[in-house]
Amino acid sequence: MASAVGVLHIESMMQRVIHRLFTGLAVVAGVIALAFILLHLAPGDPARHLAGPNASAVQLAELRRTLGLDRPLAVQFLGWVGQAARGDWGTSIATGRPVGAMLGEAWPATAVLVSLSLLLSYLLGVMIGLAQVRMPRWADGAVSVGSTALFAMPGYWLGVLLMWLLVYRWHLLPAFGVAGLDAEFLPPAARLFDRLRHLALPLLTLTLLGAGGVARFARGALMDIRAAAFITAARARGLPPEVVDRRYLLRNALVPVITLLGLSLPALFSGAVFVEAVFAWPGIGRVLVEAVQARDYPVVMAAATVSAILVVVGNLVADLGLAWSDPRVRHA
Amino acid sequence: MHDRGLTRDPRAVAGIAILILACATAVLAPLVSTHEPAATGDVVATRFLPPLSTDALGQVHLLGTDRLGRDVWSRLAYGARVSLATGMLATLIAAVLGTGVGLVAGVWRGRTGALLLGLTDFALALPRVVLLLLLAALWQPGGVLVIAVLGLTGWMSTARLVHGEAVAAMSRPYVAAARALGARRTRIALRHVLPNVITPVIVAGALGVGNAIMLEAGLSFLGLGVQPPAPSWGGMIASGRDTIVNAPWVALAPGVALVIVVVGFTLLGDALSDRQAGVSI
Numbered sequence: 173m174a175s176a177v178g179v180l181h182i183e184s185m186m187q188r189v190i191h192r193l194f195t196g197l198a199v200v201a202g203v204i205a206l207a208f209i210l211l212h213l214a215p216g217d218p219a220r221h222l223a224g225p226n227a228s229a230v231q232l233a234e235l236r237r238t239l240g241l242d243r244p245l246a247v248q249f250l251g252w253v254g255q256a257a258r259g260d261w262g263t264s265i266a267t268g269r270p271v272g273a274m275l276g277e278a279w280p281a282t283a284v285l286v287s288l289s290l291l292l293s294y295l296l297g298v299m300i301g302l303a304q305v306r307m308p309r310w311a312d313g314a315v316s317v318g319s320t321a322l323f324a325m326p327g328y329w330l331g332v333l334l335m336w337l338l339v340y341r342w343h344l345l346p347a348f349g350v351a352g353l354d355a356e357f358l359p360p361a362a363r364l365f366d367r368l369r370h371l372a373l374p375l376l377t378l379t380l381l382g383a384g385g386v387a388r389f390a391r392g393a394l395m396d397i398r399a400a401a402f403i404t405a406a407r408a409r410g411l412p413p414e415v416v417d418r419r420y421l422l423r424n425a426l427v428p429v430i431t432l433l434g435l436s437l438p439a440l441f442s443g444a445v446f447v448e449a450v451f452a453w454p455g456i457g458r459v460l461v462e463a464v465q466a467r468d469y470p471v472v473m474a475a476a477t478v479s480a481i482l483v484v485v486g487n488l489v490a491d492l493g494l495a496w497s498d499p500r501v502r503h504a
Numbered sequence: 505m506h507d508r509g510l511t512r513d514p515r516a517v518a519g520i521a522i523l524i525l526a527c528a529t530a531v532l533a534p535l536v537s538t539h540e541p542a543a544t545g546d547v548v549a550t551r552f553l554p555p556l557s558t559d560a561l562g563q564v565h566l567l568g569t570d571r572l573g574r575d576v577w578s579r580l581a582y583g584a585r586v587s588l589a590t591g592m593l594a595t596l597i598a599a600v601l602g603t604g605v606g607l608v609a610g611v612w613r614g615r616t617g618a619l620l621l622g623l624t625d626f627a628l629a630l631p632r633v634v635l636l637l638l639l640a641a642l643w644q645p646g647g648v649l650v651i652a653v654l655g656l657t658g659w660m661s662t663a664r665l666v667h668g669e670a671v672a673a674m675s676r677p678y679v680a681a682a683r684a685l686g687a688r689r690t691r692i693a694l695r696h697v698l699p700n701v702i703t704p705v706i707v708a709g710a711l712g713v714g715n716a717i718m719l720e721a722g723l724s725f726l727g728l729g730v731q732p733p734a735p736s737w738g739g740m741i742a743s744g745r746d747t748i749v750n751a752p753w754v755a756l757a758p759g760v761a762l763v764i765v766v767v768g769f770t771l772l773g774d775a776l777s778d779r780q781a782g783v784s785i
Contacts, residue, residue, distance in 0.1 A: 195629075198626070199626060199629040199630070202626055202630070203630060203631070203634070206630070206635075207638060210638055210639065210642055211638075211642065213642075320767055320770055320771065320774075321763055321767055323770065324714060324718070324762075324763050324766035324767045324770055325759075325763050325766075326718045326721055326722055326725075326738075326741075326759070326762060326763075327722075328722060328725050328741065329721075329741050329755075329759035329762065329763075332741065332744075332745050332748060332755050332759070333755075333756065333759065335748065336748045336749075336752050336755075336756075340748065340749050441631055441633070442631070442632060442633035445633050445634075445637070446633075446722055446725070446726075449726065450745070460634065460637060461637065461726060464637045464638070464728070465726075465727065465728075472638065475634075476631075476634050476638065479631050479634050480630070480631060480634070483629070483631050484629070487629070
């Protein structure tokens with residue numbers, strides 16, 4: 173009996189994962205197609221950009237043929253997808269380096285920053301929300317104003333503010349990059365410490381930004397659940413307050429919070445784009461911004477694709493987390 | 505149920521007060537500003553003056569001056585026009601588009617509805633900032649483009665909201681009655697469903713304006729939005745970042761203004777959505 177239920181549950185989970193994988197693939201394909209169409213709709217000719225203002229018409233036509241720009245759009249698109257699937261993302265116009273190598277160096281920096289700040293901002297946000305539920309009314313109101321202000325703060329500005337305070341006024345942390353100039357010559361322990369010091373400022377910025385939104389949401393969810401009849405019933409049965417809080421209140425309030433986690437990933441990635449630009453953090457966001465400013469089309473295409481993949485994978489993980497935390501979803 | 509009214513909610517009062525103040529500053533920018541926003545004057549004598557200081561000509565600079573000797577308060581007041589107008593217009597476009605899509609999907613179910621909902625879900629999954637960067641970079645940056653781009657990438661949540669409300673409204677007796685009287689779908693959609701779904705759109709809009717203002721400033725910060733020398737808060741933060749060591753007020757002032765305005769919209773939106781939840785019970 174028990175094993176039959178277990179098998180059913182695994183099957184429905186597998187179906188769920190497969191369904192989500194296909195939806196995710198469709199989104200990534202859509203982003204690629206959209207980026208491709210937009211790049212070709214936009215004014216400006218990459219061949220003219222490359223050849224310079226003095227190129228003759230013959231030279232331009234020659235360059236277009238070499239770049240494959242004279243072929244029909246659909247053929248170009250399929251050609252790009254085919255090459256990308258084989259790991260050939262083309263060459264950057266601005267730097268002349270293979271795009272694959274540029275992104276291969278960049279994505280771990282973004283993944284570290286986003287995943288750590290996601291974890292920390294949810295921990296911090298839920299803790300603030302939980303503390304607010306137990307506070308007197310005036311303190312709850314004051315904390316709410318603070319979390320709303322954090323929620324309303326643009327990432328690049330909070331980054332500039334923290335940089336001003338922690339770097340230039342209090343001289344606590346380095347301003348930008350992943351490592352100091354002397355990092356190569358440091359012993360391993362000091363090198364790790366140097367890395368962590370460089371990570372601190374971008375991570376703090378992103379975490380604070382996220383924590384404001386999570387705290388607002390968690391407080392709302394906790395307040396709603398606290399008014400539910402089953403909480404009153406649990407208290408009336410004489411359960412200790414910690415047990416009521418942990419097993420009845422927190423567990424139920426976490427369900428909408430985890431749903432938000434999946435939805436907040438695109439927003440967090442957006443925040444990372446700006447924060448990476450402020451702190452010169454060498455991730456996908458910075459590569460994307462620099463490529464966009466330099467009109468470096470192959471890099472823009474690839475960075476858009478990779479960021480879409482990151483967001484889709486994050487959503488999938490959040491979906492699985494929801495199933496893990498809520499038996500109703502798991503068995504649905 | 506007794507309606508407490510918006511004026512009894514401190515969040516709504518604070519939010520409305522902030523927004524009235526911000527809108528008045530924007531509209532009356534020529535009156536409340538003390539200097540021309542782009543006037544540079546004698547750069548060497550007037551640059552990097554701290555807040556509340558007096559320059560060589562005896563003129564007071566309320567929030568100091570930037571590296572070109574321009575008055576920060578005056579630029580802030582004119583920048584409010586850009587931020588508020590962009591945020592509101594972009595949200596209006598998003599609200600109209602989202603309401604249209606959601607209404608059609610909710611009233612004409614079947615294949616049309618499924619198609620529109622699929623499109624909405626797809627657009628919702630696209631990373632918005634990547635799309636914004638792409639669009640802003642490919643076409644010539646500027647105010648109109650930013651409004652269009654923010655509007656075109658912000659309609660999806662409204663569409664989902666309106667669809668849900670419209671489906672619920674379609675099962676109400678008054679829709680059945682209208683249908684029994686021979687009303688067409690278009691008439692049902694516009695006369696019977698639309699008025700019942702518009703309140704949540706307004707609530708979502710109040711929260712959406714704050715978000716749009718933040719994104720507009722972000723694009724300007726990256727140099728892809730409103731172009732200098734026109735004053736915009738994002739552009740002011742970007743140029744103040746380079747002089748943060750010796751003149752922190754240049755970057756701090758527009759950021760504080762931005763946070764205050766976005767908090768205003770958020771407080772109003774929170775109060776409206778709580779009120780709406782209370783009324784519909």
